[in-house]
Amino acid sequence: MELLGKSKTFFLTIITILALSAFAIANTCTEAYFNTQAHAIFDQESNLRLDSIFYSQSPAGWKGKKYFYNESLIEKVMVDFKQNPTHRAYWFFYRDTNETVINQKDFYEYIDSTYKKQDTLFHHLKEYYRTKYTCTLIIKITTDYYSHKYTLDEETDLSELIFKQDTIIETNHSNYNTDSSSVEKTFYVADINDDNKCYGYDEQQNLLHTFTYSPTENGFSLKQDDGENYIEIFVINEHKNTSSLRKTVKPAKIAPKARYFDLLGRYKFTK
Numbered sequence: 001m002e003l004l005g006k007s008k009t010f011f012l013t014i015i016t017i018l019a020l021s022a023f024a025i026a027n028t029c030t031e032a033y034f035n036t037q038a039h040a041i042f043d044q045e046s047n048l049r050l051d052s053i054f055y056s057q058s059p060a061g062w063k064g065k066k067y068f069y070n071e072s073l074i075e076k077v078m079v080d081f082k083q084n085p086t087h088r089a090y091w092f093f094y095r096d097t098n099e100t101v102i103n104q105k106d107f108y109e110y111i112d113s114t115y116k117k118q119d120t121l122f123h124h125l126k127e128y129y130r131t132k133y134t135c136t137l138i139i140k141i142t143t144d145y146y147s148h149k150y151t152l153d154e155e156t157d158l159s160e161l162i163f164k165q166d167t168i169i170e171t172n173h174s175n176y177n178t179d180s181s182s183v184e185k186t187f188y189v190a191d192i193n194d195d196n197k198c199y200g201y202d203e204q205q206n207l208l209h210t211f212t213y214s215p216t217e218n219g220f221s222l223k224q225d226d227g228e229n230y231i232e233i234f235v236i237n238e239h240k241n242t243s244s245l246r247k248t249v250k251p252a253k254i255a256p257k258a259r260y261f262d263l264l265g266r267y268k269f270t271k
Contacts, residue, residue, distance in 0.1 A: 027166040027190030029198035029213040032222050032235070034163040034188075038146035040235050042123050042139055044072040044114070048219070051234045058082075072238070073114070093125075102128045110137075119143070149176070166190035166198075 039046040049072075053065045061081050068076040079089040091108040094101045102109050109131075113124040123139040135152040147160040158173040168188035175181045186208065191197035200209035210225045219236040 027198060028195050029211050029222070030163070030166045030168055030188055030190050032213045032220055033198060033211055034144075034146070034161065034168050036222055036233055036235060037161060038141050038163075041067070041074055043121060043141050045121065047238045049236050049238060051219070051236045053231060053233045055229075055231055057229045073112075102131050105130055 035046070035048055036050060040048040040050040049069055050067050052067065055062050055064060061083055063080040063082045063085075065080070066078045067074065068078070073095065074093050076093065077091040079091075081087055081089075089107060090104070091110065092104060093110045093112050095112055095114070097111055097113060099111070101111070107130075109128045111126045111128075115122050115124075119142055121141040123137070123141075125137040125139070127134045127137060135150060138149045138151075140147045144163040145161065146163075147158060149156060149158045156176040156178075158176040160171045160173075162169045162171075166189065170186040170188070172184045172186075173181060174184075185203050187201045187203075188198055188211075189201065191199065196213040198211045198213075199207060200211070202208055208226075212223045212225070214221045214223070216234065219234065221232055221234050223230055223232040
């Protein structure tokens, strides 16, 4: 009976969220939110590039991040810290599959093998910390779907995003495909009165995040408010003659909590 009650509650939650999203078929905020994860970092076929992130407060002590690209592929992430402005951390990305490229004794490094099958773009990343292999990441991207699967030793976690109309459904699988697996869902829905606002809810319909989309001269910003704290990300459009988000995104063909790159590009894995 308890399981039946939970299933009924979850079903009603889905119906409520999809009903709310039906009022606004082209919400800019939810589209921007999906693109910051699916298309602005690892999708070299997109015109959008995650440029920087600023934090009012970060558990890791970060002040901000800056992203660097080479021929539309992520090459480096630089991190500044609030308490120690002179200290910086880096994440480096290489396309050479030869492990001799791994040489940074104090930072994260990634060997990134990129390929495409039909309409799905794949990134297969091997992570190294202080030159030692730590884990594997597999990223999948389509127009309305994004996933990243993290494998460390015998443990695998999978995070998936599905973008449909104005609703994003995030599903996080811990201990994926094991007897001890667990699933959490988060729903991102449009504000029915404001095209530039959207919200994140858990399965009990508790408000987790409020997002505000703002166009900029060469792209857009997306601000995440969590009570007294906020995170603001800036995305640029490589087609400088077009600043509209609508003109940079391919139409859909109908494409953590993550422990590594979450929805705003924040690195959450710790040793």
